[in-house]
Structures are given as structure tokens and as C-alpha cells.
Amino acid sequence: MAFTPLKETYPGKVYSVTIGMGNKAVTFGGENVLPFHAFEGIVPNKPVVAYEIQDMPPADWPENVRKPYEGVSDDPVTWAKYCQDVLKARAIALRLISTHPDRENRSPEDAAKTVSDVLSAIDIPLIILGSNHAEKDASVLVAAAGAAKDRNCIIGKAQEANYKTIAAAAIANNHKLIAMSELDINLSKQLNILVTQMGFDKERLITDPMCSALGYGLEYTYSVMERIKLAALAQNDATMQQPMLGDIGMYVWKVKETQASETDLPQWGSVEERGITWEAVTATSLLLAGAALLIMWHPKAIEAVEKVIEELI
Amino acid sequence: MALTGVEIFKLLPKTNCKKCGFPTCLAFAMKLAQRQTSLDLCPDVSEEAKQKLGEASAPPVRPITFGIGDKALKMGEETVLFRHDKRFVNPCVFALEIKDTLSDDEIKNKIEEVLTSEIERVGQKLRVDAIALMNDSNDVGRFENAAKIIATGAPDVPVIICTDNPQAADAVIKLFTDKKPILYGADSTNAEAMAEIAKKYKSILGVKASVSGGGLDELSALTEKIKSLGVEDMVIDSGARKAKDILRDNTLIRRAAIKKNFKPLGYPVITFAQRDESLFETLIAVIGVAKYSSIIILSSIEKWKNLAIFTLRQNIYTDPQVPMQVEQKIYKIGEPNPESPLLVTTNFSLTYFIVSGEVENSRVPSYLAVMDCEGLSVLTAWAAGKFTASKISQFIKESGVEHDIKHRELIIPGYVAILSGSIEDKLEGWKVTVGPREANGIPAFLRSRTA
Numbered sequence: 001m002a003f004t005p006l007k008e009t010y011p012g013k014v015y016s017v018t019i020g021m022g023n024k025a026v027t028f029g030g031e032n033v034l035p036f037h038a039f040e041g042i043v044p045n046k047p048v049v050a051y052e053i054q055d056m057p058p059a060d061w062p063e064n065v066r067k068p069y070e071g072v073s074d075d076p077v078t079w080a081k082y083c084q085d086v087l088k089a090r091a092i093a094l095r096l097i098s099t100h101p102d103r104e105n106r107s108p109e110d111a112a113k114t115v116s117d118v119l120s121a122i123d124i125p126l127i128i129l130g131s132n133h134a135e136k137d138a139s140v141l142v143a144a145a146g147a148a149k150d151r152n153c154i155i156g157k158a159q160e161a162n163y164k165t166i167a168a169a170a171i172a173n174n175h176k177l178i179a180m181s182e183l184d185i186n187l188s189k190q191l192n193i194l195v196t197q198m199g200f201d202k203e204r205l206i207t208d209p210m211c212s213a214l215g216y217g218l219e220y221t222y223s224v225m226e227r228i229k230l231a232a233l234a235q236n237d238a239t240m241q242q243p244m245l246g247d248i249g250m251y252v253w254k255v256k257e258t259q260a261s262e263t264d265l266p267q268w269g270s271v272e273e274r275g276i277t278w279e280a281v282t283a284t285s286l287l288l289a290g291a292a293l294l295i296m297w298h299p300k301a302i303e304a305v306e307k308v309i310e311e312l313i
Numbered sequence: 314m315a316l317t318g319v320e321i322f323k324l325l326p327k328t329n330c331k332k333c334g335f336p337t338c339l340a341f342a343m344k345l346a347q348r349q350t351s352l353d354l355c356p357d358v359s360e361e362a363k364q365k366l367g368e369a370s371a372p373p374v375r376p377i378t379f380g381i382g383d384k385a386l387k388m389g390e391e392t393v394l395f396r397h398d399k400r401f402v403n404p405c406v407f408a409l410e411i412k413d414t415l416s417d418d419e420i421k422n423k424i425e426e427v428l429t430s431e432i433e434r435v436g437q438k439l440r441v442d443a444i445a446l447m448n449d450s451n452d453v454g455r456f457e458n459a460a461k462i463i464a465t466g467a468p469d470v471p472v473i474i475c476t477d478n479p480q481a482a483d484a485v486i487k488l489f490t491d492k493k494p495i496l497y498g499a500d501s502t503n504a505e506a507m508a509e510i511a512k513k514y515k516s517i518l519g520v521k522a523s524v525s526g527g528g529l530d531e532l533s534a535l536t537e538k539i540k541s542l543g544v545e546d547m548v549i550d551s552g553a554r555k556a557k558d559i560l561r562d563n564t565l566i567r568r569a570a571i572k573k574n575f576k577p578l579g580y581p582v583i584t585f586a587q588r589d590e591s592l593f594e595t596l597i598a599v600i601g602v603a604k605y606s607s608i609i610i611l612s613s614i615e616k617w618k619n620l621a622i623f624t625l626r627q628n629i630y631t632d633p634q635v636p637m638q639v640e641q642k643i644y645k646i647g648e649p650n651p652e653s654p655l656l657v658t659t660n661f662s663l664t665y666f667i668v669s670g671e672v673e674n675s676r677v678p679s680y681l682a683v684m685d686c687e688g689l690s691v692l693t694a695w696a697a698g699k700f701t702a703s704k705i706s707q708f709i710k711e712s713g714v715e716h717d718i719k720h721r722e723l724i725i726p727g728y729v730a731i732l733s734g735s736i737e738d739k740l741e742g743w744k745v746t747v748g749p750r751e752a753n754g755i756p757a758f759l760r761s762r763t764a
Binding site: 002003005006008034036037038039060101102132183212214215216217218219220222223226227230251254257266267268269270271273274276277278280281284285288289300304305307308311312313 | 395396397432434529530532533555556557560561564565568569572573575577578592593595596597599600603604615616617618619620621622624625627628629631633637662663666667670673674675676753756757760
């Protein structure tokens with residue numbers, strides 16, 4: 001019996017999204033097949049990994065992921081330049097964590113200034129993230145979007161509770177937008193519909209179905225992503241054809257496996273390598289499920305993931 | 314090739330005798346086509362039909378048991394391409410390669426690493442399952458020597474004997490008689506001799522396409538040839554070593570087996586993931602775990618690496634239709650003291666992960682009482698009568714948390730605010746506080762209390 005490969009072609013395709021300016025702009029998405037299935041269709045772009053930086057020193061990060069940024073992470077501008085110039089980042093994700101009412105409760109104006117300062121120091125694309133406080137993010141991201149006007153950034157995350165103001169700010173200042181919902185394909189679809197009904201261009205949207213770490217619900221994110229991808233391709237559902245984000249770092253570096261010392265848990269081995277591996281494994285799994293944009297923390301994990309992307313593409 | 318319901322129907326007695334439990338032969342045929350019932354239920358089916366149908370109704374990926382006894386490993390039997398459609402059945406096997414070019418002591422150390430690799434995670438014991446002995450020396454004597462050390466040092470661990478030299482295979486396989494090893498290395502140059510040995514020692518045969526790229530075509534021809542020589546249990550290797558090729562071949566193999574019931578590729582897949590760099594090797598293994606490998610060969614098994622790949626295998630092979638549960642107990646988050654708050658929730662794993670994550674985010678050390686509600690989330694458990702005032706009260710009393718805390722205040726999820734009065738009635742001396750409805754409100758809630 002001769003073997004004939006069963007190739008799958010689909011009516012749908014994922015939108016490709018370009019962020020940033022000039023020759024440092026990056027594009028992700030655009031494929032009309034399952035992740036890395038170039039043998040049966042078009043995979044025009046490789047996934048992008050963005051380095052996360054924050055607008056205040058990362059005192060709450062575990063030591064092993066704080067260390068690589070020692071001496072640069074006290075100031076977001078130095079930190080951003082370090083990622084761009086030394087680590088050769090293709091993109092940066094600036095999380096305005098200090099604006100959270102429970103952290104330093106910094107004002108939207110402060111946040112806008114940080115965004116301007118970082119943008120004037122780098123020429124690679126910037127992703128601007130709030131502190132995940134729905135109410136505060138609405139005002140912070142509006143100010144931040146204004147400060148980044150026409151730099152073609154990604155603003156996020158718009159959630160059900162605050163999408164109207166944030167999407168309007170993204171439209172007014174020519175940015176892309178992340179729409180986040182909580183681990184449910186239907187909620188994700190619904191939010192995309194709501195955002196586009198406001199007049200937001202569906203081709204400028206990025207879906208965040210919510211990340212989870214290896215061992216802590218990863219299989220939920222993995223399957224929601226696979227299902228979104230199949231809906232986009234096989235059912236040609238335009239409300240699910242946005243490229244997906246995996247916000248890896250913040251979920252991975254809070255779990256026990258990335259922090260517990262080898263002295264306490266000798267059977268788990270070196271905590272430094274364990275943490276890096278935890279982040280890289282979570283990221284690679286979600287790439288296979290369909291994520292096109294990742295936000296990560298540890299330079300060594302990012303390096304390994306970029307290497308595996310090169311081999312998969 | 315898979316038969317349709319109508320094609321199967323034509324082969325049945327068409328008597329509608331109902332002995333199979335279905336109202337008509339056609340109904341039975343439809344269930345057979347969907348692989349939801351077994352032909353054995355029909356007492357009157359002809360031998361000819363049995364043979365035709367047996368072939369067509371066999372599982373698309375052949376079930377094979379590798380090794381014997383407690384450490385035997387089931388492989389194959391997969392029925393889907395995506396885990397959200399139906400559970401992935403048999404978790405992939407992790408095997409450590411041991412080269413026969415190593416010294417005796419190095420081999421012993423590697424065996425020891427395999428034997429001590431067991432880690433317990435959410436109630437399951439996970440370990441490196443097998444050893445792959447490689448004939449890198451090309452020398453029969455060295456190969457035999459290494460095999461002896463393994464056979465003595467790890468007599469229960471299933472072994473993959475890797476060589477393309479039939480002489481070396483014959484010398485070594487004797488040491489694993491009746492242990493159902495895998496003999497890997499049958500290719501287009503040695504198929505007859507290797508098949509002979511596999512038959513003689515009742516081993517599984519590992520079949521490989523040439524690395525230069527005969528690919529799935531060559532592999533299909535080989536498995537058919539070997540089957541005609543009388544060997545039924547095989548594991549297959551397309552020769553893919555690069556990440557992209559592994560993903561492509563594993564996908565095409567699984568698709569051909571599941572969607573077209575293409576028998577020549579309906580066998581478990583063996584993937585060689587070895588790389589110089591251990592972290593990178595881990596990521597190649599990730600591709601194998603997520604995308605259809607049944608055996609993954611590794612060159613090193615550091616503890617941190619094992620924990621990550623074991624956990625991933627557990628995640629990917631979890632039944633998506635059965636809610637994942639965490640153990641019922643009082644979890645300490647941060648380093649709580651007797652004054653720290655006590656929150657209660659259900660044991661659906663996602664509920665637990667999200668709630669405990671948010672409590673962690675609050676940086677307020679707390680006790681989290683996770684109650685067994687058969688893996689249901691808060692609202693569902695409440696609606697199903699599993700998260701009720703009396704059950705919560707009983708759980709809190711029996712949990713012994715009263716010894717850990719000085720206060721008597723219980724924080725319940727906002728969605729079950731309605732229970733607060735009746736819990737207070739049942740838990741004497743306790744005050745019930747209604748917490749936020751959604752977990753993301755927890756940090757602000759906890760911090761506002763300490764402020």
C-alpha cells in the first residue's frame with residue numbers, strides 16, 4: 001500500500017499583524033495552517049518573543065530571574081536599552097505594574113512619561129501593558145496610548161470590564177490591541193466581537209485567551225488555543241482569526257517549581273535550571289498550540305525558545 | 314482503510330436479532346464504524362466477515378505493551394489528533410540512552426539515575442520509564458558487556474536494544490528473553506534477519522527509514538514487508554531528527570492512522586531527541602510529548618529536566634472531560650501565622666490554581682481551605698449540592714485548622730454569599746465573611762483587611 005501524505009488545507013487564515021516602525025518592525029501571524037505546518041501551507045512569519053520589563057524595580061521577581069537584569073532593572077529606560085542592545089530583543093513588553101492601586105498607585109501621567117522615555121530610547125517595537133487592574137488600566141492605558149501615538153505599539157489588555165475606553169484609545173493613536181478573556185473560547189470570541197463592533201479593525205487585534213504555567217492549568221490554555229486555531233482555519237471564523245498571545249513570564253515565575261530551593265526539595269534538582277526550563281517548556285508548548293506572540297522573562301529561556309523556533313520554521 | 318457503517322452493514326448477518334444489544338444490524342454497524350462497540354457482540358457473524366472487519370475495526374494505532382511486570386509500558390491505542398476531542402490514551406515513554414562506549418562505572422551511574430528518577434506529582438508516581446542501549450562502538454563484545462550490566466543492574470526496567478547489526482542484536486537480546494524488549498534498528502538492509510530475531514525472542518521490532526530521507530514512503534513499505542515476515546508488534550521511526558521534520562512526520566503518521574486507518578503507519582512512534590544541550594533537548598522532547606511520540610529517547614535526565622517533562626506529559630495526557638482535582642486539605646500560602654486569614658474554595662484544579670495564584674499575588678500570607686467537591690468549580694459545586702453550608706462546616710471542623718489559627722473567621726467565595734448565615738449557624742463561634750465573586754478581586758480584598 002503506497003503512502004500518500006494526507007495534507008490538510010483550510011479555508012481560513014490567521015491575520016498577520018505588524019508592530020513597530022521602519023526596519024525594526026516585526027510581523028507575526030499570517031499562516032493558513034496549524035502551527036509550523038509549512039509542509040502543507042503558508043507560514044510566512046515566525047512567532048515573536050518580547051522581553052518583559054517593568055516600570056519599577058522587579059523586587060518581587062525570584063532571584064534567579066532578577067539576576068540577569070541586575071544593575072539595569074532599576075530604571076525602565078536602561079532596562080529597555082539593555083534588552084535591545086545587549087540581548088538583541090526583537091520586541092519589548094513594558095508592564096506598567098507600578099500604577100496598580102495596591103503597588104505604588106502611580107498616576108496615568110507618570111505612566112505616560114515612562115512610555116515616552118522608553119520609546120525615545122529604543123527603536124524596536126513596544127508592547128504596553130497595564131497592571132491588570134481593570135478600572136485603573138482604563139485611565140493608565142489611555143494616557144500611555146497617547147504618549148506612544150503613531151509608534152504602532154500594542155496596547156493591552158482590554159478586558160470585558162474596560163475594553164471600550166482602551167479600544168478607543170488604541171484606535172485614536174493607531175495602535176494594535178490585546179483582548180483578554182479567561183480561558184474560555186466562547187468568552188474570547190465574544191470579546192473580539194464586542195471590540196470590533198466598536199469599529200476596531202479585526203486585523204489589528206491580538207487574542208489573549210489567558211496563559212497558565214506548566215503544571216498549573218497549562219492544558220487548559222493549550223487546548224483553548226488549539227480550538228481557537230482550528231475555528232480560525234477550519235471554520236473560517238473571522239472572529240477567531242487574530243494571532244494569539246502567550247503572556248508566559250508572569251504566570252511561570254510565581255509557581256513553586258520556579259522558586260523552591262534545591263535544599264528544600266532535592267528531588268527537583270537545580271532551581272536555576274528548573275526555573276528557566278519551566279518557562280521555556282511552557283512557552284514551547286503554547287507555540288505548538290498556536291501562540292504567535294510570547295512575553296517572557298528569563299534571557300536564557302528566551303534564547304532556547306528562539307532556537308527551537310528557528311528549527312521549527 | 315476504515316469501513317463506513319454501510320460497508321460494515323453489508324458484512325453483517327442482517328437478521329436484526331438484537332443479540333448484540335442494538336435494535337438493528339444497521340445501528341450496530343454504525344456504532345462499529347465509530348469504534349464505539351466491538352464485533353464480538355455479534356454471535357452470528359461469518360468468519361469471512363470477521364476477518365475483513367477485524368482488520369478494519371482494529372484500533373488505528375496498534376496497542377503494544379513494552380516490558381513486563383509492574384514497569385510494563387502500554388503504547389499506541391490513540392484515537393484522536395487533538396486532546397480536546399478525546400483523551401490521549403497512553404502517555405509517552407521516556408527512555409535514557411546508554412552508549413556502549415561508556416565505561417562500566419559510567420553505565421552503572423546512568424542506571425542508578427534511571428532507578429532513582431521517580432518523583433511524585435499530584436498523586437502520580439512519575440519516572441524515566443526505560444533504557445535505550447546504543448551500539449555506538451559497533452563492537453559485539455562491548456555491546457554485550459554493557460547489556461549485561463543493564464540486565465543485572467536494572468532487571469525490571471524495559472530496554473530498547475539499538476543496533477543495526479543482527480549479530481550484535483542476537484548476542485544481546487538473549488539477555489532480555491521473556492522481558493518483551495524493543496529491538497530497534499530494522500531497516501531496508503537487514504529487515505529479514507532482524508525480523509527473524511524479533512520473532513524468535515518475541516520482542517517488539519523498531520523499524521527505521523534511512524536518515525538520508527526515504528521518509529514515510531520507505532517506512533510504510535518496510536513495515537508491510539516485516540509484517541509479512543510474521544512480526545506484528547513494531548515501533549516506527551521516520552528518520553526525522555530536526556524539530557520541524559519530527560513535527561511533520563509525527564503529524565502525517567498520526568493522521569494517516571486515525572483518519573485513513575492506514576495500517577502500515579498504525580504503530581507507536583519512537584523519537585530520538587538527543588542534543589548536546591540539555592535545555593534544548595528538553596524542548597525537542599516537548600514537541601514529542603505534545604505531538605504524538607510514543608517513545609522519546611533522551612541523552613541526559615537531570616532532575617530539573619525530568620520534573621518539567623513529566624509534568625508536561627501529565628498535563629497533555631489529562632482527560633479533558635474529567636475535571637482535574639487537587640487534594641482536599643488546608644493549603645498554606647506564604648508563611649501564614651495564627652492570625653492569618655482563612656479562605657475556602659472547591660478542589661477543581663483550575664479554581665485552585667487561580668484562587669491560590671491571586672492569594673499569592675496579594676502577598677498576604679493566608680490559609681486556603683480546599684474542599685473536595687469532585688472537581689467542580691464553586692458555582693457548579695454549589696448547584697450540585699456539593700458545596701453546601703453543612704458540608705463546608707463539617708469540612709472546616711474536621712480539617713483541624715482550628716489548631717492552626719486563633720481567630721474564627723471564614724472567608725467564602727462571593728458567589729455563595731447566600732450560604733453565610735447558615736454556615737454561621739452550623740459552625741458555632743465562627744464568623745463568616747463574604748469574599749469577592751471573582752478571584753481577581755482577592756488581592757485588593759485581602760490587602761484592604763490588613764491596611
